[in-house]
Amino acid sequence: MALQKKIPLRKCVATGEMHPKKEMIRVVRSKEGEVSVDLTGKKSGRGAYVSKTEEAIAVARKKKVLENQLEVKIPEEIYEELIRVVLREQLK
Structure with a gap:
């Protein structure tokens, strides 16, 4: 019986999933x-x-979830970079 490697799960700050x-x-x-x-x-x-x-990124931006979580103002460039990462992933 092979032991399944535990997959680390994380909770999305925007969706709660x-x-x-x-x-x-x-x-x-x-x-x-x-x-x-x-x-x-x-x-x-x-x-x-x-x-x-x-x-999820739109929700995080609108509700300022990341700002609350990290207790710091999130620059607009961060959200733009997140969107770029998502779009790049979708092209793969």
Whole structure:
């Protein structure tokens, strides 16, 4: 009997749904308060996960979920980068 590897699940801050970590995008706030999109999932700092869908990103932007989670103002470029990541994934 092969042991199945446990898939790490993360909750989307916008939709509240649980998804495998690989299907999520992590947005991270460093100690210095800098916000960035963390595609590796390895950057240090406070992280929040959002689903790889335009809808989830739109909800996160509208309700300012990421700002609440990370306790910092999210620059517009971050949302634009998230959208680009989603669109790039859809082309694969």
